[in-house]
Amino acid sequence: MKRKNTQIIGNLLFWGVVLLIAFYTLFPFYWAIVSSLTPASLLFSTPVKYFPTPPSLGAYKTVFGNPLFLRAMLNSAFVAGTTVILSLIIGSLGAYALGRLQFRGKALVRYTILSMTMFPAIAILGSLFTMVRSLGIYNTPWALILTYMTFSLPFTVWVLSNFFQSLPLELEQAAYVDGATTFQTFYMILLPLTAPGLVTTGLLAFISAWNEFLYALTFTVSLEKRTVPVAIALFQGAQQFEIPWGDIMAAAVVVTVPLVVLVLIFQQRLVEGLTAGAVKG
Amino acid sequence: MTTQVVSAPPVVPKKQGLSERAKAQERLSYFFLIPTLVVVLGVAFYPLAQTVYATFFDAKLGSAQAWEYIGLENYRRLLTNGNWWDAVWATVKFTVASVGFELVLGLGIALVVNSKFPGRGLMRTAMLVPWAIPTAISSQMWKWMYNDVFGVINDIFTRIIPILPEKIAWIARADTALWSLVAVDVWKTTPFMALLLLAGLQLIPADIYEAASVDGATGWRQFTTITLPMLRSSIVVALIFRTLDALRVFDLVWIMTGGGFGTETMATINQRNLIQFQKLGYGSTISVAIFVVIGIFVVLYVTTIFQRSEE
Numbered sequence: 001m002k003r004k005n006t007q008i009i010g011n012l013l014f015w016g017v018v019l020l021i022a023f024y025t026l027f028p029f030y031w032a033i034v035s036s037l038t039p040a041s042l043l044f045s046t047p048v049k050y051f052p053t054p055p056s057l058g059a060y061k062t063v064f065g066n067p068l069f070l071r072a073m074l075n076s077a078f079v080a081g082t083t084v085i086l087s088l089i090i091g092s093l094g095a096y097a098l099g100r101l102q103f104r105g106k107a108l109v110r111y112t113i114l115s116m117t118m119f120p121a122i123a124i125l126g127s128l129f130t131m132v133r134s135l136g137i138y139n140t141p142w143a144l145i146l147t148y149m150t151f152s153l154p155f156t157v158w159v160l161s162n163f164f165q166s167l168p169l170e171l172e173q174a175a176y177v178d179g180a181t182t183f184q185t186f187y188m189i190l191l192p193l194t195a196p197g198l199v200t201t202g203l204l205a206f207i208s209a210w211n212e213f214l215y216a217l218t219f220t221v222s223l224e225k226r227t228v229p230v231a232i233a234l235f236q237g238a239q240q241f242e243i244p245w246g247d248i249m250a251a252a253v254v255v256t257v258p259l260v261v262l263v264l265i266f267q268q269r270l271v272e273g274l275t276a277g278a279v280k281g
Numbered sequence: 282m283t284t285q286v287v288s289a290p291p292v293v294p295k296k297q298g299l300s301e302r303a304k305a306q307e308r309l310s311y312f313f314l315i316p317t318l319v320v321v322l323g324v325a326f327y328p329l330a331q332t333v334y335a336t337f338f339d340a341k342l343g344s345a346q347a348w349e350y351i352g353l354e355n356y357r358r359l360l361t362n363g364n365w366w367d368a369v370w371a372t373v374k375f376t377v378a379s380v381g382f383e384l385v386l387g388l389g390i391a392l393v394v395n396s397k398f399p400g401r402g403l404m405r406t407a408m409l410v411p412w413a414i415p416t417a418i419s420s421q422m423w424k425w426m427y428n429d430v431f432g433v434i435n436d437i438f439t440r441i442i443p444i445l446p447e448k449i450a451w452i453a454r455a456d457t458a459l460w461s462l463v464a465v466d467v468w469k470t471t472p473f474m475a476l477l478l479l480a481g482l483q484l485i486p487a488d489i490y491e492a493a494s495v496d497g498a499t500g501w502r503q504f505t506t507i508t509l510p511m512l513r514s515s516i517v518v519a520l521i522f523r524t525l526d527a528l529r530v531f532d533l534v535w536i537m538t539g540g541g542f543g544t545e546t547m548a549t550i551n552q553r554n555l556i557q558f559q560k561l562g563y564g565s566t567i568s569v570a571i572f573v574v575i576g577i578f579v580v581l582y583v584t585t586i587f588q589r590s591e592e
Contacts, residue, residue: 014393018404021390025407028468031433032422048436094317102303103310109318116321118522120529120575122548123568126335126342126555127328133343150325157317176302182309211415213532214548218556229417233536245425252418259413267406271476 029256036060036250043246059250069251071224072231079141079216079227080209083148084202091156092198096186098157099164100172110161116154121214124150132219143219144227148212152205159204159273163197164190200273203266207259228255335565342559355566365550365567369574371459372546376527376578379466383523384516386467387474392508394475395482408472416469420536423465427451427537458542462533469533470526474519481515482508521582528575547571 035043036059037052063069097103098110128150132143167190175185216227226234232255235248263270336355338348359365394404411419426433429450438445451461485508493503531548534540540549551571555564 014396014398017389017393018398021393022404022407024468025411025472028419028422028426029410031426035425044431046431046436047440048431048433090316090320093313097310097313101306101310101313103307106310109314112321113317116325118525119325120525120548120571122529122531122551123572124325124328124332125552126561126565126568127331128324129342129556130331130561131324131328146324149320153317153320182302182306186313207413211417213415213417213535214552217535218552229415229532232415232421233417233532235421245428245431248421249425252414252422255418256410256414260410263409263413264406267402267409270409271405271480274473274476 032249032252032256035246036253038246040244040246059244059246060254062244062247063250063254068223068226069231072226072228073255075141075225076210076227076229079144079148080206082141082145083152083209084206086145087149087152087156087205088198088202091153091201092160092191092194094157095160096164096190099161100167100186100190101182113154113157113161117151117158119150119154121151125214125218128215129218138219139221139225141225144212144216147215147219148209152209155208156201156205159201160194160197163194163201167193196269197273200266200269203262203270204273207262210259332565332568335562336569338562340561342555342561342564344559348562351562355563358563359566359570364545365570367543368545368547368550371543372528372530372548372574375459375463375466375530375544375546376524378460379463379470379527380520380523382463382467383471383474384520386471387478387519388512388516390471390475391478391482394479408475410472411469412472412476416532417536419465419469420533423461423468424452424537427461429453452538452544453542455543458538458544462530462537462544465533465537466527466530470523474523477519477522478512478515481512485511517582521579524578524582525575528578529571547574 034050034052037055037057038049039052039054039056039058042049042052094113098106098113128147129138132138132147135146137143137146171189171193172185175189180188210227211229212227213229213233216230217233220226220230232248232251235244235251335348337350337352339351339354340346340348390408394401394408427435429435429448432448432451434451435445435448439448449457452458489507490503493507498506529548530546531552534544534546534549535552538544540546540553547567548571551564551567554560554567558564
């Protein structure tokens with residue numbers, strides 16, 4: 001009987017902890033949604049309302065009616081998408097060499113790439129600024145695509161080379177016996193087999209490029225060139241002195257929803273990629 | 282092609298053919314690596330060398346004005362600058378506090394999620410969400426929650442659970458601003474920590490615990506004698522990753538406090554000097570100093586790991 005009681009208490013405690021974790025994790029999102037649906041007149045009044053009564057879509061209308069915000073979404077999609085595609089094309093070649101082939105200097109290259117994945121972006125900010133200026137791409141998406149390669153490419157190479165390494169060795173040996181060249185083996189056999197790895201790596205690289213703030217803030221200056229994080233950070237209201245929190249929260253929700261959907265669909269793969277990138281490091 | 286691959290017998294190639302292939306492989310490796318190396322050298326190593334070079338000059342960003350060689354003057358100015366040391370101290374406090382909380386909370390969450398219960402998959406997804414959204418957005422969400430008049434945090438602590446006598450301007454007071462930022466960072470990155478530790482937990486074979494239970498070891502004893510030692514390498518990797526990240530914190534501070542109220546960090550002071558004040562030489566010196574501070578942390582971690590593993 002006593003044993004049963006302690007078990008019940010243990011279970012209650014366990015579920016209490018689970019609920020607490022879920023609350024801590026999710027409450028800020030709940031709050032963003034509530035605030036985005038609360039009409040401005042109620043938002044700036046006390047006591048704070050925990051439910052939007054009556055809910056209003058006014059903030060969403062403002063956000064979707066704001067051409068600069070829509071532009072920022074497009075900019076972000078273009079910058080992050082191009083960065084990922086370039087990283088995957090360039091990176092899969094390098095990752096194949098590092099993960100599958102034998103050559104002198106391999107350890108040196110591996111450690112260089114690994115150290116690059118932990119490189120502090122701020123350390124080269126001034127030099128990149130000078131470079132971006134002299135290339136004439138300041139305040140264009142290309143400034144961001146070029147500078148995002150500093151973190152996106154090493155990350156891609158590192159994670160993909162782990163994927164390549166995990167494939168069975170017999171694959172290549174058999175292909176060589178069949179008379180395939182090393183390049184054919186890479187292109188026709190190994191690359192298709194790493195497709196799941198490419199998806200995972202691409203997703204992770206996309207999220208980090210989509211979320212990047214420091215370079216986006218530094219290398220773009222005009223409103224219509226900004227990416228989403230910078231646009232949301234610098235969101236201005238119609239009145240200069242009033243911060244439009246309802247609109248900001250609506251924008252935050254709009255940007256978060258696609259990411260939540262991505263996470264829901266690719267949960268397993270994201271976790272695998274994240275831990276492969278880090279744990280094996 | 283695939284069927285041929287599967288059915289092909291494992292033939293060992295002759296030695297001559299192997300070395301021919303080895304040479305071809307090496308050529309191909311270098312060929313495949315060229316694009317990666319060109320990009321890495323071009324957009325990372327060259328700028329890094331450029332940064333170090335610029336520290337010896339009085340140079341203005343984005344100006345045609347000639348650079349004036351001033352030797353170690355930038356370093357002397359930086360090391361005697363009180364604001365810089367305040368920023369270093371604030372960054373270190375921020376890093377130690379947030380990484381410490383993240384480790385404890387992350388470990389707790391990993392242990393909970395590692396046990397089987399209904400809704401576990403859902404829980405894992407919920408954990409990924411704070412990690413996936415841009416820091417700029419989570420900073421704005423929290424900035425609104427921290428609002429001194431209309432913020433929900435003040436409402437909770439003065440009305441729902443009245444433990445505060447009055448509302449607090451959390452991110453506009455020297456005694457609360459830095460810790461308020463720590464709370465946001467913990468919220469944002471604990472899931473990442475938990476996921477890394479969870480991956481480590483799942484590698485521990487279940488029969489070890491069964492054997493320990495048979496021997497009469499309690500839950501706590503199992504945790505300290507089995508779980509923690511076997512998780513050590515996962516913990517170290519997670520700590521290094523998170524520490525390096527926290528030391529260069531920028532978005533969060535820039536958006537929430539703008540570096541005010543004792544929250545100026547190494548990265549915000551650097552960006553301000555480089556871009557706003559356009560001091561290329563002095564700003565580059567700060568960059569190099571950040572590198573050194575991060576290097577010190579890496580050396581600390583690595584030496585403690587080596588000492589421990591030699592035991």
